[in-house]
Amino acid sequence: MVFSSITFIFFFLPAVLAAYHLAPRRVRNGLLVFASLGFYAWGAGAFVLALLASIATNYVIGAQLERRVDRGETAAAKRLLALGVVVNVALLGWFKYANLGVATWNAGLTGAGLPTVPWADVLLPIGISFFTFHSLSYLVDVYRGTARHLVSPLDFALYITFFPQLIAGPIVRFHEIRDQLVQRNETFDAFAAGVYRFGFGLAKKVVIADTVAPIANAAFGVPTDELNTTAALVGVLAYTVQLYFDFSGYSDMALGLALMFGIRFPENFDRPYASRSITEFWRRWHMSLSRWFRDYLYISLGGNRGSAAATYRNLVIVFLVTGLWHGANWTFVAWGAYHGILLLLERVAGVARGRGPRPRPWQAVTIVLVMLGWVLFRSPSIEHALGYLGAFLRPGGQMPFEVTLVLEPLAIAALVAGAASALIPPTWVTGVRLAYPDVTANRLARLATAAVLLPVALILVLTGSFSPFLYFQF
Amino acid sequence: MTDSEAPAGVAQPFASEAGAADARHLPGPPPGPWRLLDRLVVAGFAAALVLPAALLVAGVHAAQVENRAPRTLPALSIAGLADMTWPAGVDGFLTDHLWPRPYAIRLRGEVYWLSGGTGNPDVIRGVDDWLFIREELQPPCPRAPAQQVAALERAAAAFGQRGIEFRFVLVPDKHTIYPEKLPTSNPFPPSCVDTNREGVMIDPTAAFQAARAMPGAPEVYYDEDTHWTPMGAAITVGELARSFGPGVWSAEDVQVSGRTRRVLDTPALLGLPRVAVTPKVVIRPEVLQRRVDVALPVAAGNTREIFRITSTGSDRLLPGRTLIVYDSYFAIDQQMVAPYFADSTWVHYADMQAHPELAPLLGPFDRVIVERVVRGFYSIDFDAMLAPAYAPAPG
Numbered sequence: 001m002v003f004s005s006i007t008f009i010f011f012f013l014p015a016v017l018a019a020y021h022l023a024p025r026r027v028r029n030g031l032l033v034f035a036s037l038g039f040y041a042w043g044a045g046a047f048v049l050a051l052l053a054s055i056a057t058n059y060v061i062g063a064q065l066e067r068r069v070d071r072g073e074t075a076a077a078k079r080l081l082a083l084g085v086v087v088n089v090a091l092l093g094w095f096k097y098a099n100l101g102v103a104t105w106n107a108g109l110t111g112a113g114l115p116t117v118p119w120a121d122v123l124l125p126i127g128i129s130f131f132t133f134h135s136l137s138y139l140v141d142v143y144r145g146t147a148r149h150l151v152s153p154l155d156f157a158l159y160i161t162f163f164p165q166l167i168a169g170p171i172v173r174f175h176e177i178r179d180q181l182v183q184r185n186e187t188f189d190a191f192a193a194g195v196y197r198f199g200f201g202l203a204k205k206v207v208i209a210d211t212v213a214p215i216a217n218a219a220f221g222v223p224t225d226e227l228n229t230t231a232a233l234v235g236v237l238a239y240t241v242q243l244y245f246d247f248s249g250y251s252d253m254a255l256g257l258a259l260m261f262g263i264r265f266p267e268n269f270d271r272p273y274a275s276r277s278i279t280e281f282w283r284r285w286h287m288s289l290s291r292w293f294r295d296y297l298y299i300s301l302g303g304n305r306g307s308a309a310a311t312y313r314n315l316v317i318v319f320l321v322t323g324l325w326h327g328a329n330w331t332f333v334a335w336g337a338y339h340g341i342l343l344l345l346e347r348v349a350g351v352a353r354g355r356g357p358r359p360r361p362w363q364a365v366t367i368v369l370v371m372l373g374w375v376l377f378r379s380p381s382i383e384h385a386l387g388y389l390g391a392f393l394r395p396g397g398q399m400p401f402e403v404t405l406v407l408e409p410l411a412i413a414a415l416v417a418g419a420a421s422a423l424i425p426p427t428w429v430t431g432v433r434l435a436y437p438d439v440t441a442n443r444l445a446r447l448a449t450a451a452v453l454l455p456v457a458l459i460l461v462l463t464g465s466f467s468p469f470l471y472f473q474f
Numbered sequence: 475m476t477d478s479e480a481p482a483g484v485a486q487p488f489a490s491e492a493g494a495a496d497a498r499h500l501p502g503p504p505p506g507p508w509r510l511l512d513r514l515v516v517a518g519f520a521a522a523l524v525l526p527a528a529l530l531v532a533g534v535h536a537a538q539v540e541n542r543a544p545r546t547l548p549a550l551s552i553a554g555l556a557d558m559t560w561p562a563g564v565d566g567f568l569t570d571h572l573w574p575r576p577y578a579i580r581l582r583g584e585v586y587w588l589s590g591g592t593g594n595p596d597v598i599r600g601v602d603d604w605l606f607i608r609e610e611l612q613p614p615c616p617r618a619p620a621q622q623v624a625a626l627e628r629a630a631a632a633f634g635q636r637g638i639e640f641r642f643v644l645v646p647d648k649h650t651i652y653p654e655k656l657p658t659s660n661p662f663p664p665s666c667v668d669t670n671r672e673g674v675m676i677d678p679t680a681a682f683q684a685a686r687a688m689p690g691a692p693e694v695y696y697d698e699d700t701h702w703t704p705m706g707a708a709i710t711v712g713e714l715a716r717s718f719g720p721g722v723w724s725a726e727d728v729q730v731s732g733r734t735r736r737v738l739d740t741p742a743l744l745g746l747p748r749v750a751v752t753p754k755v756v757i758r759p760e761v762l763q764r765r766v767d768v769a770l771p772v773a774a775g776n777t778r779e780i781f782r783i784t785s786t787g788s789d790r791l792l793p794g795r796t797l798i799v800y801d802s803y804f805a806i807d808q809q810m811v812a813p814y815f816a817d818s819t820w821v822h823y824a825d826m827q828a829h830p831e832l833a834p835l836l837g838p839f840d841r842v843i844v845e846r847v848v849r850g851f852y853s854i855d856f857d858a859m860l861a862p863a864y865a866p867a868p869g
Contacts, residue, residue, distance in 0.1 A: 291488060
């Protein structure tokens, strides 16, 4: 189930909100777990069993881990942590990367003229990247003592399954939210802030992202040798806007939904396209993932405590893994490597040691570099990405009709509005501060959300599945 | 981090703890009037979320706007849960029946229309707001024109050997009759529909162009529909009737009387219910037509109509039985075609393709007429579709 679906907004959400706020406090977590499992099963079917198995396994390991830590049995605790990490990474590896591994292996065998390994594709449980990272966060936090194990299995299950963050984040580190899982105060003000935030995110998704998506889909869908410079530029610009508004919109919705249940999630985006370096971009883009990698991988590798060479190595490893985390395709690895190299170059050039923001023109340089990266990210293969990049150097010629057809006035307007919001840095663009009604601009943003954005977004949700036929279908 | 905050020391490419999850940062109350706004917004939000479902429970269902039967609520089953067909079925049911949805679709359609677009890449908006469907500008072309014409010639020869008259009516796509109405920035390259189709039996293109050249003549196609107007239909029926010899057609057969309404098909693809009112054309009003549905023991995959029309009241009716394999153009104007045939049996071309057992069950026939629009011309396997109609009768 996705947040922008009719079933979610007009049936699931009101039912769960009503049940939650009418229920006695002691059963609320159980009710949320039940609803979240239903939310997951709606789109993942029998994979809900894999989710339950993951919850049970991590709960048991976490409880044992804390016992060892409390007793000072460091070696035993470390072994248990290693076991937990291996189990989770193996689960993620099997479901998400087995197909890529076998395909790559078979490609090598084919290249060598050898018979390939027979293989039936493994289906990917939705959200596995997120709930696996939540589980790992839980185990490491308990091991490090930064948060106590949750005694109630329902509380722990809620951490893993809470539907606002279950399938697309944000990635909430266990120590950030542990106490809120056990005890929280649901207030009207938080609920109201949640409504605004949800509405703002929904509008970002359905008004901007979904409107420009056909442009990106068309440009990335045609053979790259049919693209000219204009089409390629329009396509990557559309994807740049679509990705940000889709992902940050979804995060806003998640934050808003959590607030309706009295839970405060971490912010996930902070005007990333206003960044003036790639280093800054990663401080603003998918912040919850960035924090996760810093806490659990970068620091575990030694962070920047060693030599410069070790720091560079750690950064490259982190960004290669970041790329791979985004999807089982070599394009994502290449995208991660691309960002890792850019970060190294910025470090070598001293960008990261700057004492203040770089001059504004660097924003243009940064956004161009980010957009080039999105070509890798969006392309189905490295070959396609290279072909697409080659189209930037193909001025003249006609734009493919697939692209022309979707360049409608409203799509162009959404594209321009989305792109403009990346160039001007008003605080309301990402909605980061939308939850805080202490600034006039944010109050006005709330007013706009209530009066325009939310109603328009709800109308678009209702029309989102419109798929008419010319002739009656029997 | 804000613009005013300078990164101290070596900046890491990782987000800071600013904005991390923290219950201490739950929003507090805003000042007076803003709190009132909050109350109103929360109440409105709750109403917007609850009302559609409440109406559905109360039995208020949406009108169908997608030209298909509304989906029904699927029965719950373990298998359906495991493979997700049940949730998908419930999604479909809720979507189709949610009361405000048609209004939202129409509102969206109107906004796109006012903006100058269509909101549907399958609909092309041309000059003077003429609408074209993408399929006619970019049709599938799995077979070559010569291949199709040769297949029709084979069919004609086979029918001829059995003494069956055969006609094929090729309906032009709208853009070939009204090329000036295409958008000036039409990006579509020439396609198979623009290639030579000499040898096709009845192609009213020239007659349409001649009709358009007459001053004050009504349009032969609707501006916002894929189909011809009654005038376009009358011209084609005239071409067809004349092909059966002198005396079948008379200019007096066509009478314009009053106005007729048509719910336009292309705006419906945009969520816009629109109606066109055009001069009503009646052909051979003296002919009495009687239509009956034909029940057949055929496990048809659809319920397109198979019917029989018997005509009486004129001495110029073509005798014997006629099979009319129709596309949508003849379907909407069947009452203009039928008055030339004493006994016509009508089958949709898709049913003829899918069910070779139909022709022997319905026949034998004295003549066979096939009608198809150009954009679908190259997709039909004429040999397979028509062979059962000209095959020798069993026994």
